[in-house]
Amino acid sequence: xxxxxxxxxxxxxxxxxxxxxxxxxxxxxxxxxxxxxxxxxxxxxxxxxxxxxxxxxxxxxxxxxxxxxxxxxxxxxxxxxxxxxxxxxxxxxxxxxxxxxxxxxxxxxxxxxxxxxxxxxxxxxxxxxxxxxxxxxxxxxxxxxxxxxxxxxxxxxxxxxxxxxxxxxxxxxxxxxxxxxxxxxxxxxxxxxxxxxxxxxxxxxxxxxxxxxxxxxxxxxxxxxxxxxxxxxxxxxxxxxxxxxxxxxxxxxxxxxxxxxxxxxxxxxxxxxxxxxxxxxxxxxxxxxxxxxxxxxxxxxxxxxxxxxxxxxxxxxxxxxxxxxxxxxxxxxxxxxxxxxxxxxxxxxxxxxxxxxxxxxxxxxxxxxxxxxxxxxxxxxxxxxxxxxxxxxxxxxxxxxxxxxxxxxxxxxxxxxxxxxxxxxxxxxxxxxxxxxxxxxxxxxxxxxxxxxxxxxxxxxxxxxxxxxxxxxxxxxxxxxxxxxxxxxxxxxxxxxxxxxxxxxxxxxxxxxxxxxxxxxxxxxxxxxxxxxxxxxxxxxxxxxxxxxxxxxxxxxxxxxxxxxx
Amino acid sequence: xxxxxxxxxxxxxxxxxxxxxxxxxxxxxxxxxxxxxxxxxxxxxxxxxxxxxxxxxxxxxxxxxxxxxxxxxxxxxxxxxxxxxxxxxxxxxxxxxxxxxxxxxxxxxxxxxxxxxxxxxxxxxxxxxxxxxxxxxxxxxxxxxxxxxxxxxxxxxxxxxxxxx
Ligand SMILES: Cc1ncc(C[n+]2csc(CCOP(=O)(O)OP(=O)(O)O)c2C)c(N)n1
Numbered sequence: 248x249x250x251x252x253x254x255x256x257x258x259x260x261x262x263x264x265x266x267x268x269x270x271x272x273x274x275x276x277x278x279x280x281x282x283x284x285x286x287x288x289x290x291x292x293x294x295x296x297x298x299x300x301x302x303x304x305x306x307x308x309x310x311x312x313x314x315x316x317x318x319x320x321x322x323x324x325x326x327x328x329x330x331x332x333x334x335x336x337x338x339x340x341x342x343x344x345x346x347x348x349x350x351x352x353x354x355x356x357x358x359x360x361x362x363x364x365x366x367x368x369x370x371x372x373x374x375x376x377x378x379x380x381x382x383x384x385x386x387x388x389x390x391x392x393x394x395x396x397x398x399x400x401x402x403x404x405x406x407x408x409x410x411x412x413x414x415x416x417x418x419x420x421x422x423x424x425x426x427x428x429x430x431x432x433x434x435x436x437x438x439x440x441x442x443x444x445x446x447x448x449x450x451x452x453x454x455x456x457x458x459x460x461x462x463x464x465x466x467x468x469x470x471x472x473x474x475x476x477x478x479x480x481x482x483x484x485x486x487x488x489x490x491x492x493x494x495x496x497x498x499x500x501x502x503x504x505x506x507x508x509x510x511x512x513x514x515x516x517x518x519x520x521x522x523x524x525x526x527x528x529x530x531x532x533x534x535x536x537x538x539x540x541x542x543x544x545x546x547x548x549x550x551x552x553x554x555x556x557x558x559x560x561x562x563x564x565x566x567x568x569x570x571x572x573x574x575x576x577x578x579x580x581x582x583x584x585x586x587x588x589x590x591x592x593x594x595x596x597x598x599x600x601x602x603x604x605x606x607x608x609x610x611x612x613x614x615x616x617x618x619x620x621x622x623x624x625x626x627x628x629x630x631x632x633x634x635x636x637x638x639x640x641x642x643x644x645x646x647x648x649x650x651x652x653x654x655x656x657x658x659x660x661x662x663x664x665x666x667x668x669x670x671x672x673x674x675x676x677x678x679x680x681x682x683x684x685x686x687x688x689x690x691x692x693x694x695x696x697x698x699x700x701x702x703x704x705x706x707x708x709x710x711x712x713x714x715x716x717x718x719x720x721x722x723x724x725x726x727x728x729x730x731x732x733x734x735x736x737x738x739x740x741x742x743x744x745x746x747x748x749x750x751x752x753x754x755x756x757x758x759x760x761x762x763x764x765x766x767x768x769x770x771x772x773x774x775x776x777x778x779x780x781x782x783x784x785x786x787x788x789x790x791x792x793x794x795x796x797x798x799x800x801x802x803x804x805x806x807x808x809x810x811x812x813x
Numbered sequence: 814x815x816x817x818x819x820x821x822x823x824x825x826x827x828x829x830x831x832x833x834x835x836x837x838x839x840x841x842x843x844x845x846x847x848x849x850x851x852x853x854x855x856x857x858x859x860x861x862x863x864x865x866x867x868x869x870x871x872x873x874x875x876x877x878x879x880x881x882x883x884x885x886x887x888x889x890x891x892x893x894x895x896x897x898x899x900x901x902x903x904x905x906x907x908x909x910x911x912x913x914x915x916x917x918x919x920x921x922x923x924x925x926x927x928x929x930x931x932x933x934x935x936x937x938x939x940x941x942x943x944x945x946x947x948x949x950x951x952x953x954x955x956x957x958x959x960x961x962x963x964x965x966x967x968x969x970x971x972x973x974x975x976x977x978x
Contacts, residue, residue, distance in 0.1 A: 370831060371838050375881040378826070395881060429823055429884040553875040556868060 248420045253382045254283040254413040257346060260389035261290055263421055266317050268293070268308065268682060270301040274321020276348030276361060279413040281319070293682060293711060296703040298325050300675040302332020303701070305343045307676025309336075310662045311637055312683045313466070315396055316343040322350055323361030326407075327368065331669060333403045334372040338666025339487060340464055342401035344392055351411040352380050366407050374402030380409065382417035390422045399432025400551040401464060432550060436567030436575055444522075444546045444563045445579040451520035451544075453597040454480045457503065457532075460487030460665070461525015461549060463658040467570035468492065471524065474577045479591045481601055483511040485526050486650055487665040494654035495634070500601065501610070504532040505801045506647040509608035512799070512807040514601055515540055523547045525569040528558040529666070538806035548572040608799070610651050611813055619768050621645070621720045621791045624775070625652035625692070628718065631775055636688040637680050639663065639673040641697030643727035645720045647797040649692045671700025674717065678704060681713045688716070688779070695721040695748055705758040708784045716778055719751055719788045722795065730796045734811070751788045760784035815844070816870050817896060817966045820859040820877060821851070821885040828882040832859065835880065841865065841873050845898075845963030856884060860965045889966045896966040899938045901926070902948065905955030906933040917950050932957060 251259070257280050261269070268291045273281045284290060295301040298320045305316030320329055326347040336343045350359040366378045375395050377388045388406060396404040448454065462471050468491050475482045475498050482492045483503040492499055503511035515521065521543045526532070533539040539559060547554075547561040548569055555564045565572050580590075612622040625648050628636075634654055639662040640646040646663055655661045662680060664672040673691040681689040691698075698719055708715050722729075729743040752762030761781050765774040771789065778787035799810040822828045829848060836843050844862040851858045863873060870888065877886045889896075906914045914933050918925060921943065927934035937947045941964055948959065 366827065367830070370827070370834055427881070430881045551879070553872065553879050557872060 248418045250416055251419050252283070252414055252416055253385050253408065254279040255287075256382075256385050256389065256417070256419050257408070257413075258283045258287045258290065259419060260386070260393070260421060261317065262287075264315070264393045266315065267291060269317040269319055270295055270304040270308075270679065271319030272298050272301055272321070272325060274325045274348060274361070276322035276350060276410050277319060277325070277346070277408070278348075279410065280346065280348070280408065292319075293678070293707065295675070295707050297701065298328035299332050299671065300678070300701050300704045300707065302329040302343065302345065303335065303669075303672050303675035304679035304682070305345075306332060306336045306341045307639060307662055307679030308683050309341050309343055309679070310676070311659055311680035313659065315393065316341070316679060317346070318343065319346045320348070321361070322348040322365070323363045326363055326365040330369060330372065333369055333405065335664050335667045335669045335672055336403040337372045337374065339460060339664065340401050341403065342396040343403045344396050345403060345405045347405060347407050348413075349378070349407045349409040352409045353411070355409065365405065369405050372403070373405050376405040376407070378407040378409075379412050382412050382415040385412065385417065386419055386421050390425050391427065394425050394427075395430065399430075399434075433552070433566045434550070434568045434571065436548070436565045436572040438575070440563060440565045441572065441575045441579060444565060444576060445583075447520055447544055447546060447563060448478065448522070448576070448580070449583075452593060453518045454478065454520040454522060454594065455514050455518040456480055456482040456522045456524060457485075457515065457526055458482055458488040458491050458524050459485040459526025460491075461569040462488055462491030465525065465550070465569040466658070467525070467573050468658045470570055470573035470577055472496070474573055474580065477577060477580045477587070477590065479587070479594050479598065480522075481514055481598065483507070483514065485529070485532055485665070486663060488526060489650060489661045490655035490658045493656040495656055500605070502650050504807065505534070505803070506651065506797050506799065507807075508610055508651075509799055509810060509812065510601055510604040512801070512810060513604045515543075516808045517600070518543045521545045523549075524573060525549060527554040530558070533558060534801045534807035534809075535805055538808075608812055612795075613813065615792065617767065618792045619765060619771060619789050621648050621722070621789070621795055622652050623768065624718065624720060624771055624789050624791070625649055627771055627775055628690070628692075629653045631779060632688060632690070636660070636690050637662065637684065639677040639680065639689070639691045641673040641691070641693040642668045642670045643694045643697060643725065644722070644730065644795070644797050645692050645694040645697070645726075647727075648720070651797075670697040674698060674701050674715075675704050677715045678708055678711070678713060681708075681715050682711065690716045690718060692718045692720065694726055695719055695723060695745065695751075696725045698751075702754070705755070705760060705784065709759050712783070714783050714785075717784075717786045719786060720791050721748070721751070721788050722791050722793045723748060724793060726795075727797070729794070733794065733796070734800075735802065751786050755784070755786035758784070760786060762786040762788065764788045764790070766790040814866065814870070815862060815864045815890070816888055817890045817894065817964060818861045818863065818874065818877070819887045819889050819966060820861060820883060821856050822859060823882040823884060824855050824857045825882055828857070829859075831880050831882060832861075832877065835876055836863075839876065841869070847963040847965050860963070862964050887968070889968045893969040894966050895969060896940050896964050897938060898941050898944055898962055898964045899936065900944050900948070900959060900961040902935045902937065902951060902956060903932050903958040904935060904951045905931060905957060907931055910954045913954060914951065917947065921947050923947065
């Protein structure tokens, strides 16, 4: 047991948990932890330009690596600035740990300078949070914070550190193991339920695997692929599930839901068995709930019991780790001794039907002479990067076109804010991903609206010499909202047209980065090529067709088969 | 349908607010809520009356269990259970109504716990329905103030020698 100050305990815990990189922004209430960080000298700190950026960068780091992302900020405004980042991580089950400074315990509740009840504010958007009032509790809280953030269904945890606690001395005994009597996530799926699931699978003629972010979080992509191939069953993915199954696989139907493919939505609607794996039947996926999958039985694998039976009635709930559950199902399939041909034959008609749907309405767009179509930019980006990049996105049309036209074959290569839909997520998330993988190509696909929400992080990227490529699809609109106004509000474009947009090329140059612009279709290839080849931070701006829409589209509240098509 | 949930939570600051926040944030109802210490000083006991159909109650229970601080949740209204609530009722008791108040108290086995020239304060204990009945009867006489505890509840033990089913 060693005696040390609270501020040093924080650093010591980070090291023991294998954290070698954190994102943050200092202030008076956290200055002591910063001082301890510097004295220790083994943990790299990335100084952002806005605390929201720190939270998203930690999130991007966590999504790209599967490890925990950590950020460090001061009390009051520093803490509140992280809230959007915390809520973003919470909705998408991303393990991040946020340390906030707090006024000294004696002043808490007095409206002291830069005091805010951040634990109260973030209670509904963290998995758990702590206000540490006594340095005696700190080692245990630190251990719990890491454990809770990473285990079960992962999520953000916040630890609020009053200044006097940072500076009090205490015994530091870091618990090796931890057991919380009130927190025991079910990891191992119930064997009986797996058997019952298999019985349904055996009988199904029109099965479909509906895969969500849980596949990626649990690292189940190989098991998923093996199961799909063993059964000869088609797979569709949620936005969060993209990359969990190879987008180029012949059994892949791409994304489902509001902007999903025609084939995916038709297959769901006509299936007789849905195997939902690590997905939560979100309203963007189900559309009008009363008309959702009327004919299907549902097997639902999820680590979070609250996700099951929440939005739809499920026949076989299986609580547990997605990877273990898929593995158990796969073992049953293999042990059944049923030959591959038998499965193939059982699903042959179904797969043929799906081929017809695929052929009838593939993802497509109308080419127009002289105008750049955003889908074309993404297609070219995909081809030029050979699908090997880590892609982050902002939110809106740019996000949906990327999800549709970039084929993700590997997990953790598509980082996007799904649940919260946070504009301004993509660029700082790219910073987190690029910090984790300095040698990989990291690209943020952005809209001209979203990119301006955290554009200040260009300075961070420059400071860290990060060679991130930003693709701005500039339609001079808040495009996705404009699309809704066009379709459902009689083209009343209220507050969605930007009358003023900065010159993004010059802006890039002002930060010391490089900028390229394409205004005609012939220039797209060249700008992409130049942009991707240029070292360092690059902005590529594409002046795209201003009123291009994202299709297919299921209007909000409609059944998923009522798609508006190109 | 009304459900009475018995919840054991870690006795930590913020635990209660996590629970009430869960209810308000997700649009669930709380009809009454009672919090008290247990024999184990590290745990608090909460009795919570809520309503909703099956799926909603199931979701409420699962959401409660998901909270890191929640140790145990039991829907006591699933089986046989005893429930009690207490109320203090200050009722006007003047010449013409004094006897009437006493009579009502007698019938419902209430206690008079405070007396003033113009009021009685009545203590009544029982299931919520009994409290409501007393209040209804005393109402015309002129109730000046009511304070209720909210329901507490406990599952009944099996009465047969056969043990648990
Ligand atoms: C922080 C935040 N504010 C508002 C919205 C609502 N919203 C969703 S998409 C969108 C338009 C985004 O515009 P842009 O970034 O230019 O992308 P585009 O849709 O044009 O590709 C808006 C405003 C949001 N998702 N996030």
